[in-house]
Amino acid sequence: MQNEYILQEIAQRKEPFFSVVSKKNVLFNKTQFLLIGIFFCFFNTFSISEAHGEESGRTLKEKALTAIEFKREYLAHVIDQQERLVMSLVESPLMKEYLSTNTKLNKDNLEQLFLTVSGVNNDYMQVRFIDASGKEKIRIDHPKSVTVPTLISKDDLQDKSNRGYFKQVKKIVNGGLWHSPLDLNVEQGVIEEVINPTFRVASPVYLDGKFSGMVIINLEMSPVISHLLNSTDFKVYLVDADNEFLVHPDASKAWSRYLPKRGKYQETEDNNADVYMHSLEDIFKNGEEIRLILEPMSETEEPTE
Numbered sequence: 001m002q003n004e005y006i007l008q009e010i011a012q013r014k015e016p017f018f019s020v021v022s023k024k025n026v027l028f029n030k031t032q033f034l035l036i037g038i039f040f041c042f043f044n045t046f047s048i049s050e051a052h053g054e055e056s057g058r059t060l061k062e063k064a065l066t067a068i069e070f071k072r073e074y075l076a077h078v079i080d081q082q083e084r085l086v087m088s089l090v091e092s093p094l095m096k097e098y099l100s101t102n103t104k105l106n107k108d109n110l111e112q113l114f115l116t117v118s119g120v121n122n123d124y125m126q127v128r129f130i131d132a133s134g135k136e137k138i139r140i141d142h143p144k145s146v147t148v149p150t151l152i153s154k155d156d157l158q159d160k161s162n163r164g165y166f167k168q169v170k171k172i173v174n175g176g177l178w179h180s181p182l183d184l185n186v187e188q189g190v191i192e193e194v195i196n197p198t199f200r201v202a203s204p205v206y207l208d209g210k211f212s213g214m215v216i217i218n219l220e221m222s223p224v225i226s227h228l229l230n231s232t233d234f235k236v237y238l239v240d241a242d243n244e245f246l247v248h249p250d251a252s253k254a255w256s257r258y259l260p261k262r263g264k265y266q267e268t269e270d271n272n273a274d275v276y277m278h279s280l281e282d283i284f285k286n287g288e289e290i291r292l293i294l295e296p297m298s299e300t301e302e303p304t305e
Contacts, residue, residue, distance in 0.1 A: 063233050064276035064294050071228050071236075071292060076283050082124075082201045082219055083177055085117050089129075089215045090203045099207045107138075111151055114140050117217075118149035125185070125198065126218040132211055134161025144220070165202060169214045174206040179286040182221065182238070182246055184258050191258060197221035199284075234294035238280070239265045241289035265293070 058066075089095060094113050098106040110129070118127045118140040127149075129138040136157040142149040160166045169178045180200035184191045202216035225247050229236045238247035243265040244257040256262035276294040284290050 060233070060274075060296055061276070067231060067234060067294060068276065068278045068292060072278070072280065072283065074227060075224065075280065078219070078224055079179075079199070079201070079283060081121070082199075082217055085120065086177070086201050086203050086215050086217050087175075089114065089117060089127075090205050095129075095205060095215075096207065099205070099212050111138055111140075114138050115149055115151060118142050121219075123220045123223055124149075124217055125196070125220045126216075128216050128218075129205070129213055130160055130166060130216065131213040134163075134166050135159050137213070165200065165216070166214065169202045169204050169216070170211060172204050174204065174209075176203060177285075178202045179284060181286055181288055182284060182290060184255060185218070185220075195255065197225060197255075228292075231294070231297075233297060234276075235297055237265060237293040237295070239291055239293060246290065 092110075092113060094106070094110045098110045114127050114129070118124050122142065125142055127140040127142075128136055131137050136152075136159075139152040139157055140149045141152055165178065165180060172178055178201070180198070180202075182197065182199050185196035185198040186192070197220070199219045199221050200216055201219070202214050204211055205213045205215060225238075228238070228247065229249060235249045236247070237245065237249070239245055240257065242257070245254050245262065245265055246257070248254040253262050256264060274296055278292045280290045280292055281288070
């Protein structure tokens with residue numbers, strides 16, 4: 001609700017956003033601080049709750065079911081937040097004003113709105129508006145090495161008209177959402193040298209019933225994956241419909257679909273008896289049929305922190 005309040009307040013302003021910030025700097029900073037506090041409280045709550053849920057004294061099955069429930073709730077919250085922010089940008093009056101009358105003032109206001117959304121979560125790698133021809137018009141980058149989101153200059157914006165996600169989102173009805181595969185980030189057509197797990201949510205923008213572009217948010221998934229891997233009782237995996245590893249306790253075996261010489265998950269009668277498996281398709285909604293797998297640790301194995 002807090003982030004929606006910020007977006008609505010910005011959207012109702014007719015003056016440049018930077019003047020709004022300067023006039024209400026104290027209120028704005030307090031609101032951002034509250035937002036950050038809410039996010040930290042949320043993540044800490046999940047960590048504490050899950051650690052408590054895996055206390056000793058219960059059966060292995062009970063521990064597994066509790067762990068699955070908490071991991072699913074955590075993941076669902078993260079993606080739901082991403083969806084809400086995408087739709088907040090799509091439905092913002094500032095977006096309509098920019099598309100209706102592409103003045104410098106309207107573009108400046110929309111850019112500042114995108115910067116604000118990018119700052120809601122430090123793991124939002126990119127927040128972009130791509131126009132109907134597939135060209136990036138607004139792009140906010142927030143790489144790991146930078147503490148503050150950056151507005152990318154016009155000269156560095158890219159043409160995404162040939163990318164699969166643009167072609168797919170273009171076909172979605174107004175108000176619909178598109179979810180990407182859980183994969184590794186690609187820049188200039190190549191997987192980044194430093195592995196950067198990414199999940200994207202996008203939605204088309206329509207003006208007067210005509211497709212006018214799309215909003216897309218790229219979420220850097222490493223912190224989410226670290227949280228999912230955290231367990232005192234189980235080795236945690238994410239595998240897709242083809243049993244390719246997306247997440248593995250041994251990082252050198254993860255992302256087998258995208259990186260060479262990494263094996264698949266092998267289902268056998270021996271390990272099926274002790275393995276707890278649950279679908280995450282209802283959360284990712286991307287057709288990969290991702291499954292969460294919990295495999296009990298042996299007495300000699302160290303818990304994943």
